[in-house]
Amino acid sequence: MVFDRPxxxxxxxxxxxxxxxxxxxxxxxWPVFVAFYFQGDRDARFFxxxxxxxxxxxxxxxxxxxxxxxxxxxxxxxxxxxxVLVRDKVNxxxxxxxxxxxxxxxxxxxxxxxxxxxxxxxSAGSELVIHALPWDDAxxxxxxxxxSAQGKTAGVEDETxxxxxxTPNLVAALDTATLLKVGxxxxxxxxIGFAIGGLLTFQGVAWEVVGELWQQVPSLYRxxxxxxxxxxxxxxxxxxxxxxxxxxxxxxxxxxxxxxVWVEADEDPSKRALHLTQGxxxxxxxxxxxxxxxxxxxxxxxxxRQFGFDTLHLRQASAGGAGPTTGGLKLTIPAVDGPxxxxxxxxxxxxWPERRLVTLRPMAYAFWMRWxxxxxxxxxxxxxxxxxxxxxxxxxxxxxxxxxxxxWARAWHRGMxxxxxxxxVSVHRGxxxxxxxxxxxxxxxxxxxxxxxxxxxxxxxxLTFHTASGVAVLPYLPTSxxxxxxxxxxxxxxxxxxxxx
Amino acid sequence: MNGLExxxxxxxxxxxxxxxxxxEDDFLTPLPRAYAKARALVYGLTxxxxxxxxxAPCLWLSMQDGEHGPPAALWWMLGGAWTAVMxxxxxxxxxxxxxxxxxxxxxDVVYRSGWWTTQVVAVPFSxxxxxxxxxxxxxxxLGFCSLKLFTAGASGANLNIPxxxxxxxxxxxxxxxxxxxx
Numbered sequence: 001m002v003f004d005r006p007x008x009x010x011x012x013x014x015x016x017x018x019x020x021x022x023x024x025x026x027x028x029x030w031p032v033f034v035a036f037y038f039q040g041d042r043d044a045r046f047f048x049x050x051x052x053x054x055x056x057x058x059x060x061x062x063x064x065x066x067x068x069x070x071x072x073x074x075x076x077x078x079x080x081x082x083x084v085l086v087r088d089k090v091n092x093x094x095x096x097x098x099x100x101x102x103x104x105x106x107x108x109x110x111x112x113x114x115x116x117x118x119x120x121x122x123s124a125g126s127e128l129v130i131h132a133l134p135w136d137d138a139x140x141x142x143x144x145x146x147x148s149a150q151g152k153t154a155g156v157e158d159e160t161x162x163x164x165x166x167t168p169n170l171v172a173a174l175d176t177a178t179l180l181k182v183g184x185x186x187x188x189x190x191x192i193g194f195a196i197g198g199l200l201t202f203q204g205v206a207w208e209v210v211g212e213l214w215q216q217v218p219s220l221y222r223x224x225x226x227x228x229x230x231x232x233x234x235x236x237x238x239x240x241x242x243x244x245x246x247x248x249x250x251x252x253x254x255x256x257x258x259x260x261v262w263v264e265a266d267e268d269p270s271k272r273a274l275h276l277t278q279g280x281x282x283x284x285x286x287x288x289x290x291x292x293x294x295x296x297x298x299x300x301x302x303x304x305r306q307f308g309f310d311t312l313h314l315r316q317a318s319a320g321g322a323g324p325t326t327g328g329l330k331l332t333i334p335a336v337d338g339p340x341x342x343x344x345x346x347x348x349x350x351x352w353p354e355r356r357l358v359t360l361r362p363m364a365y366a367f368w369m370r371w372x373x374x375x376x377x378x379x380x381x382x383x384x385x386x387x388x389x390x391x392x393x394x395x396x397x398x399x400x401x402x403x404x405x406x407x408w409a410r411a412w413h414r415g416m417x418x419x420x421x422x423x424x425v426s427v428h429r430g431x432x433x434x435x436x437x438x439x440x441x442x443x444x445x446x447x448x449x450x451x452x453x454x455x456x457x458x459x460x461x462x463l464t465f466h467t468a469s470g471v472a473v474l475p476y477l478p479t480s481x482x483x484x485x486x487x488x489x490x491x492x493x494x495x496x497x498x499x500x501x
Numbered sequence: 502m503n504g505l506e507x508x509x510x511x512x513x514x515x516x517x518x519x520x521x522x523x524x525e526d527d528f529l530t531p532l533p534r535a536y537a538k539a540r541a542l543v544y545g546l547t548x549x550x551x552x553x554x555x556x557a558p559c560l561w562l563s564m565q566d567g568e569h570g571p572p573a574a575l576w577w578m579l580g581g582a583w584t585a586v587m588x589x590x591x592x593x594x595x596x597x598x599x600x601x602x603x604x605x606x607x608x609d610v611v612y613r614s615g616w617w618t619t620q621v622v623a624v625p626f627s628x629x630x631x632x633x634x635x636x637x638x639x640x641x642x643l644g645f646c647s648l649k650l651f652t653a654g655a656s657g658a659n660l661n662i663p664x665x666x667x668x669x670x671x672x673x674x675x676x677x678x679x680x681x682x683x
Contacts, residue, residue, distance in 0.1 A: 448623075449622075
């Protein structure tokens with residue numbers, strides 16, 4: 001497929017655009033529908049006219065948008081013309097393309113087309129979304145767009161190869177058993193809380209429904225149910241928890257179904273790319289040039305440690321912020337155990353470790369401050385206990401509080417450490433929820449040294465390394481060490497001559 | 502826990518941590534007095550406006566019968582909070598002024614600020630995506646501007662150097678353009 005002439009997307013794109021526009025229209029005019037519902041028959045025709053006008057406008061808007069949207073490649077730039085009332089001409093230099101995602105939902109799969117999202121670091125969301133392109137064309141376009149990013153000179157890579165377990169350079173693949181573990185080790189507490197909140201909110205309606213159903217139950221079964229009701233009351237939390245776990249397992253299965261991660265091999269590390277495909281209903285295919293990865297995090301919970309795997313997050317540069325829901329590409333691999341971890345380290349940070357590793361631990365001051373702050377936070381509970389139940393109970397509560405916060409601060413302090421080889425830093429944090437963030441100093445955007453007056457007296461300081469997609473923090477270092485590391489990091493950035501984004 | 506020791510890399514003799522160029526306090530360029538005046542003006546205006554916002558209803562309520570208004574303790578608490586905030590802000594402004602300063606080196610720019618919590622941010626020139634000079638009405642009147650240096654991403658790495666003389670800001674920008682095309 002040649003992309004050197006302006007072209008439109010596949011005709012199915014019109015259908016998807018109508019869906020998008022209708023969704024946007026409903027989202028912005030939902031009060032009209034609410035008013036229509038409560039209006040009843042009176043003046044209903046006005047609402048019907050308004051809705052009809054909305055539908056016609058949606059259809060016309062989608063058709064015009066579809067007709068105006070063209071794209072083509074010319075002189076190492078992607079040229080896009082779009083817009084109806086306000087006409088835009090967007091030029092995206094190919095070397096600024098950070099990532100290209102290919103997605104395929106059920107409708108797109110039915111018509112053998114897919115959607116394409118192009119990310120640069122220039123805006124919070126995707127710069128460009130093409131809703132429908134034939135599968136082969138989409139992959140060919142992605143290869144062309146990423147040629148510059150990967151330093152290629154010619155040729156379109158065959159992207160349609162099956163990502164099965166026989167794929168060479170396969171780094172990670174999730175089978176059904178692992179997916180089940182991923183689902184079981186999700187955070188179920190939020191779902192349980194949501195379910196309980198929903199029950200409490202709609203309990204009035206629920207009682208009405210239950211009351212109506214109760215009238216329809218034969219008297220014999222009513223007696224049995226009344227007899228069993230205490231058991232139902234006891235079992236209801238278990239049922240809620242089980243349903244939450246089932247939802248987690250189902251969503252994990254649907255999202256990460258047939259997850260495959262493989263590396264496009266090349267002798268030159270700067271030309272290697274990571275490929276990921278996953279999804280049951282919404283099939284995703286992502287390609288990330290490895291040298292564009294800015295920030296890597298491994299995280300796990302107590303449950304995941306029992307299963308022996310981490311969740312791996314890879315981030316590219318983002319303009320929209322470093323938060324979990326904004327900006328840039330965030331590639332997540334939910335179950336990565338020991339050997340793939342080492343493999344990912346080698347792929348993203350090929351020079352690690354460049355020299356002998358140095359371990360950095362926070363000063364004891366960090367522990368004492370944490371203990372003091374947590375004790376001050378929890379001690380009002382002991383005060384309340386002393387006020388209500390007497391000073392013996394109060395003192396016991398205070399002792400328990402001090403012991404608990406001591407254990408907590410000690411575990412937190414022991415879980416916080418970092419290693420560096422003078423070019424990279426790997427920061428470990430956490431106790432129950434453990435995280436490890438790794439960055440390459442040659443890709444840093446800024447280095448921040450922070451110290452308050454008390455810390456200055458105690459000779460303690462924090463260092464924050466800002467990358468284009470996240471931060472790594474080294475807290476409570478001795479001041480002299482923090483200053484040395486800051487200057488070393490600045491030298492690494494300034495001395496770096498290769499591509500970094 | 503205290504025994505942090507940086508072991509010198511033994512495979513790369515090119516990097517000697519002790520000899521790295523560091524940011525010495527003496528080299529930081531202080532910001533011009535005009536910017537100090539502007540900050541003092543903003544502080545003074547806020548002091549007066551928020552003080553009146555607390556005092557006026559207080560006086561008005563004291564002239565009423567006093568049965569239906571909020572309790573006096575609430576006003577004293579608000580007044581205490583106002584006094585504490587303004588006092589802390591004043592101390593931070595007074596003591597923090599000598600701490601403010603910037604340093605332009607061959608390959609990066611450094612800005613230091615804050616008295617209670619001191620922050621020193623270093624941004625390499627090669628990472629700056631674009632720059633912006635901003636001058637508000639106060640800056641036009643007193644003769645200063647802000648130089649904003651934007652890096653890639655938004656992890657808080659953008660650097661804002663306020664209170665620069667316009668010619669200094671333009672010079673830094675020219676340096677960026679000459680060396681890095683920003």
